[in-house]
Amino acid sequence: METNLRNRLSEIIGEIKEISLLEEQGCTSEVRKIITKGETYLLKSSFNERYREWLKQESEVLKKLKNENIIPVPKYYGYIEDHESNHVIMSFENGISLTSSLKKANTIEKKKSLIQSFGQLLHQLHETKLIHELSTSDDWLEYQLNKAQQHLEIGNVDGTLELLTKLKATVPNPVKQTMIHGDCTTDNVLVIDGIASMFIDVSAMTVGDPRYDISLAIRKFKDNEEFIKAFYTGYTRYKVTTEEHKFNEGLYEFF
Numbered sequence: 498m499e500t501n502l503r504n505r506l507s508e509i510i511g512e513i514k515e516i517s518l519l520e521e522q523g524c525t526s527e528v529r530k531i532i533t534k535g536e537t538y539l540l541k542s543s544f545n546e547r548y549r550e551w552l553k554q555e556s557e558v559l560k561k562l563k564n565e566n567i568i569p570v571p572k573y574y575g576y577i578e579d580h581e582s583n584h585v586i587m588s589f590e591n592g593i594s595l596t597s598s599l600k601k602a603n604t605i606e607k608k609k610s611l612i613q614s615f616g617q618l619l620h621q622l623h624e625t626k627l628i629h630e631l632s633t634s635d636d637w638l639e640y641q642l643n644k645a646q647q648h649l650e651i652g653n654v655d656g657t658l659e660l661l662t663k664l665k666a667t668v669p670n671p672v673k674q675t676m677i678h679g680d681c682t683t684d685n686v687l688v689i690d691g692i693a694s695m696f697i698d699v700s701a702m703t704v705g706d707p708r709y710d711i712s713l714a715i716r717k718f719k720d721n722e723e724f725i726k727a728f729y730t731g732y733t734r735y736k737v738t739t740e741e742h743k744f745n746e747g748l749y750e751f752f
């Protein structure tokens with residue numbers, strides 16, 4: 498690690514004993530485990546302009562949540578901005594992503610139990626009192642459609658103009674907004690001791706449409722009836738319809 502970054506890190510967390518790259522890496526960042534005398538931290542770094550912006554946003558969300566203590570996320574310790582990279586320091590949590598846990602689980606029962614706990618975790622998030630400091634707009638869905646339009650104009654998304662036009666014409670009837678994760682895939686949930694316990698990668702966490710979270714959560718196993726049933730055993734507050742699911746999958750193409 499570059500000396501300047503190491504020094505700035507030490508100013509925040511004290512003398513560093515050990516740094517190692519994690520076995521499990523994300524797509525948009527580099528994650529490292531950092532051990533000091535008394536603590537273990539996670540350093541998340543991004544280098545590309547778009548991803549640096551997301552990481553900055555993530556640091557702001559974690560910072561705001563640090564004192565709330567009501568949504569299970571890693572604890573925020575600091576943020577460093579360099580010429581060519583951004584870095585967030587958070588607590589190191591002893592878990593692996595739900596995606597990896599599901600791959601490792603060697604029986605259907607184990608997989609179902611993991612999925613049910615995921616449903617429960619998301620249910621709790623959607624029932625949490627609103628944290629207005631994290632809110633981006635009064636109407637999250639409208640705001641996201643505008644952002645989708647912008648992303649389309651910049652041109653680095655999978656979605657097409659045809660799809661966006663269709664989405665705008667088929668906006669689902671509104672539901673009560675809740676706290677949402679905003680990118681609630683199985684990659685962004687940590688499993689600790691066999692239970693989906695914590696949200697990570699929280700740059701999009703805000704007040705928004707809970708159906709978007711559900712749709713992303715069940716996306717990878719939506720054709721598996723047993724798994725869907727397990728999810729909704731944990732998540733009992735609402736079931737997305739096929740149309741809502743389609744809409745949200747479409748919206749996701751722009752992010």
Ligand SMILES: Nc1ncnc2c1ncn2[C@@H]1O[C@H](COP(=O)(O)OP(=O)(O)OP(=O)(O)O)[C@@H](O)[C@H]1O
Pocket residue numbers: 519521522523524525526527528539541571587588589590591592593594684685697698
């Ligand atoms: N606080 C933490 N403690 C322990 N491990 C973590 C922590 N945060 C992230 N990880 C590990 O790092 C991996 C990548 O994290 P994260 O999802 O935040 O990165 P990302 O690059 O934004 O992901 P992607 O772009 O693929 O969605 C996770 O799968 C997890 O294994």
Ligand SMILES: [Mg+2]
Pocket residue numbers: 523524684685698
């Ligand atoms: Mg991720």
